Each structure stands twice: as structure tokens, then as C-alpha cells.
């Protein structure tokens with residue numbers, strides 16, 4: 001069994017004089033999450049907790065530095081997160097989110113880490129996150145930094161899904177479902193409540209509707225099934241994603257050279 005590492009070098013623990021040397025040649029990892037309803041069984045912090053755990057493990061694996069996780073996310077939508085009618089969800093709008101991410105990155109650019117890895121845990125963040133990074137013109141803003149940004153579920157292989165979850169509804173609807181529940185049972189079992197909810201009609205991908213038939217869209221904020229969730233599945237998925245992170249980074253240009261490692 002592989003052991004998780006949670007104790008890593010934190011960006012905020014550095015002093016100002018230490019920061020440039022600590023970042024020089026290093027990988028800086030930024031988990032970006034959210035505070036969003038996740039049904040009656042999971043805490044509001046799921047979309048933060050999962051990328052934070054993955055980011056910590058990556059920092060440990062590459063001897064990097066952990067940037068403080070971003071706790072607030074872009075707007076929750078009815079067909080991919082239940083929407084804002086559930087209590088507890090706190091969001092920032094898309095334009096503000098893009099500005100916020102871009103300004104954080106502009107500040108980090110001055111330290112020129114060799115590699116910046118952004119790990120996203122909230123479905124609706126993804127396009128906005130990529131727009132924020134691309135909109136900075138990274139070739140100019142980060143001339144010596146390789147940037148890799150991804151949502152954790154993008155690294156789950158089709159084969160893995162087919163074997164473990166044959167009725168998988170698509171990642172847009174896998175909200176508070178088997179994968180998030182299992183990951184939380186592995187990472188933070190103490191905050192997972194015993195109640196389980198199944199929703200028989202997951203929303204279609206890429207379709208927005210008004211008016212929303214709230215009962216058809218979710219059951220208590222769960223868009224799909226939670227049956228079959230377990231800490232064992234969560235552990236397997238966590239390390240499957242970590243293997244995907246290693247593969248993704250190995251397939252990147254060598255830090256600082258702008259060339260592919262395989263070239």
C-alpha cells in the first residue's frame with residue numbers, strides 16, 4: 001500500500017529572502033477548489049480537499065513547494081453541481097474568477113518557478129482557469145516557466161472507469177457521486193456522513209435548461225449514484241490519478257527549455 005504525504009514545503013512558510021531561491025528550478029503546485037454543496041453526506045469543501053491532497057502528494061514527490069489552496073470557485077450550475085439553490089455554496093462569478101487567477105499568477109511569474117502545476121477540483125472552474133492562464137500570454141509572462149493545469153478527473157483513464165463504474169454518467173454529473181464520495185472516504189473519512197443518496201436520472205452533458213426541474217436534476221444535490229462508494233475505491237482512484245499526474249508531467253517540455261523532454 002502506498003503512503004500519502006501531507007507534510008510539505010509551504011509557500012507561506014518561506015520568508016521573503018528565501019522565496020526566490022526556493023522557487024528557482026522548483027515545481028510550484030497550486031490547488032484550486034471551491035465551497036459547494038455536495039449532498040447530505042459530503043462537506044462543502046470536497047472540491048478543495050481533493051485537489052489539495054493531490055497537490056500535497058505531488059509536492060512531496062517532486063520536492064516542490066505548495067501554494068495556498070484557492071478555496072472559492074466559479075458559479076455552481078444546476079446540471080453540474082446542483083446550482084445555487086442549496087445552502088452553503090459560496091462562489092465568485094466567472095469574470096472575477098478569471099481576474100483573480102490571472103492576478104495571482106502575475107505575482108508568481110516574478111519568482112519564475114521552473115514549473116507551475118495547477119490542480120483543479122471544481123467542474124465549472126476548468127474553462128475559466130484555462131482562459132485566465134492563456135489570457136496572460138504565458139510565453140511573455142512566464143518565459144522560463146512550464147505551466148501544466150488540469151482537473152483531476154481528466155487524468156482518469158477510460159479503461160479504469162469502464163471496469164470500476166460501468167454506468168458512469170459523465171464527469172459533469174459525477175457530482176457528490178461515487179468517485180468524490182470514495183475519494184473523501186479515503187482522504188477524510190471523519191467528515192463523510194453515513195447517509196447515501198442515489199439519483200436515477202443524471203442530467204445530460206452540455207445542456208442548460210430553464211426552468212429547472214430541480215427534482216429531476218438531483219436528489220438532495222446528488223446528481224448521480226453514491227452506491228458502491230468505498231474508501232478502498234477512493235484509495236485506488238487517488239493513486240490512479242497520481243500516476244496520471246506523473247505521466248502528464250513526464251510528457252511536458254523540460255522545465256525552462258521550451259522543448260519536449262522526449263525531443
Ligand SMILES: [Zn+2]
Pocket residue numbers: 038046047121122123175176180
Ligand atoms: Zn465536487
